[in-house]
Amino acid sequence: MATNRALVPTGEVVSVLSLTELCHVSNASADWVIELVEEGILEPVGQNRSAWRFESTCVTTLRRVRRLQADLRLNLAGVAVVLILADENAQLKRRLAQIETEIPSD
Amino acid sequence: MDYKDYYKVLGVERKASQDEIKRAYRKLARKFHPDVNRGPDEAEAELKFKELGEAYEVLQDPEKRAAYDQLGENWKEGQDFRPPPDWDDGFEFSGGGYTQADPEQFGDFFEELFSKRGGFDGRMHAGRQAHAPAQDHHAKIVIDLTEAYNGGSRDFTLRKPELDKNGHIVLRERAIRVSIPKGVAEGQHIRLAGQGSPALGGGKAGDLYLEVAIKDPPGFRVEGRDVFMELPITPWEAALGGRVAVMTPSGKVELTVPKHAQTGKKLRLKGRGIPGKIPGNLFAVLKIVIPPTESEKARELYAEMAREMDYDPRAGQGV
Numbered sequence: 001m002a003t004n005r006a007l008v009p010t011g012e013v014v015s016v017l018s019l020t021e022l023c024h025v026s027n028a029s030a031d032w033v034i035e036l037v038e039e040g041i042l043e044p045v046g047q048n049r050s051a052w053r054f055e056s057t058c059v060t061t062l063r064r065v066r067r068l069q070a071d072l073r074l075n076l077a078g079v080a081v082v083l084i085l086a087d088e089n090a091q092l093k094r095r096l097a098q099i100e101t102e103i104p105s106d
Numbered sequence: 107m108d109y110k111d112y113y114k115v116l117g118v119e120r121k122a123s124q125d126e127i128k129r130a131y132r133k134l135a136r137k138f139h140p141d142v143n144r145g146p147d148e149a150e151a152e153l154k155f156k157e158l159g160e161a162y163e164v165l166q167d168p169e170k171r172a173a174y175d176q177l178g179e180n181w182k183e184g185q186d187f188r189p190p191p192d193w194d195d196g197f198e199f200s201g202g203g204y205t206q207a208d209p210e211q212f213g214d215f216f217e218e219l220f221s222k223r224g225g226f227d228g229r230m231h232a233g234r235q236a237h238a239p240a241q242d243h244h245a246k247i248v249i250d251l252t253e254a255y256n257g258g259s260r261d262f263t264l265r266k267p268e269l270d271k272n273g274h275i276v277l278r279e280r281a282i283r284v285s286i287p288k289g290v291a292e293g294q295h296i297r298l299a300g301q302g303s304p305a306l307g308g309g310k311a312g313d314l315y316l317e318v319a320i321k322d323p324p325g326f327r328v329e330g331r332d333v334f335m336e337l338p339i340t341p342w343e344a345a346l347g348g349r350v351a352v353m354t355p356s357g358k359v360e361l362t363v364p365k366h367a368q369t370g371k372k373l374r375l376k377g378r379g380i381p382g383k384i385p386g387n388l389f390a391v392l393k394i395v396i397p398p399t400e401s402e403k404a405r406e407l408y409a410e411m412a413r414e415m416d417y418d419p420r421a422g423q424g425v
Binding site for chain 2 (some may be wrong): 011012013015024025056060063064067072083086087089090091093094095097098101
């Protein structure tokens, strides 16, 4: 397997993104992002569209929405439910994993 | 190369109808979709989901299915496999019937059978030709909790499918050193400018975005910027209370354990979670630990407690 070693001096944390930036990073249309905001899947802060600021976790959310829609043929309401339940489920699994390491299984 | 039993992957019989195959795929796709299975099982689910996608890609298309069936029934999953010469002789692939799945994700077996044949090839690799614009890339990295607290520099190996000069898909590895900024939280992204794909024909390269996940060290759990750590205490510390020294990710602190503390009680250390504009909190979760070895003296002390203390924790259970 080919390996090339590029040493990158530094990365920057993407803290918040404007609507334009989010669309660019996610290769998404503004209309679609607005639709997701209206569905409550993305929750930017800011009063109007030009002032919207998105957490960078929204980049991941957009990718999940896109894959869920494409792979499972869900509508947006369905995606919204899946996102909530999947996150809750992941959090519970983490808690359970922590509890299981605390209780020795003898 | 290993033979893949696509029927087994979908859990259907070889004579299953197209409808049965579709139903089996849809059911399993919902179950193993990586965005449904977040957390510790995600990687496993993702592998399984890719395998499903590959199996469905072949079996949902009557042409590919017929060609695959023609290899015979006697192959076993995982068996070393070489396609017979001209195995697809006489099959006319129209190249239709592709799903939305990304064929780059598929394995060697699929590659060998379907990607180099006429009719498939052009279709599979279309759209990645001459005038591709610069592309941003996305990858996921897992960092340690101490790196989230302190920042640090670390090497990661990223894998990316690329086409070699013969048009085969090869996984290319590249090592990059990333300087992790202090205070990065789970789910945030680190941007490495210019580390995506260059625009073909010149121009500025895209960026590489790394989504951060934080690995819980044993006894720790991260939720956003809040961190929960297990704090073992003795039964007498729990009963009498007192000050205990605690090694937190941001250094040693002294904590006051209140009297009559129970297992599971959370002591909050404000602002000692993952640093940030609004730093998270650290929660020490008490866990009463019974000393492992008991001397004669210790047994005597417990016996004395049993005699002296009038307490039945099962009183409410009606025994």
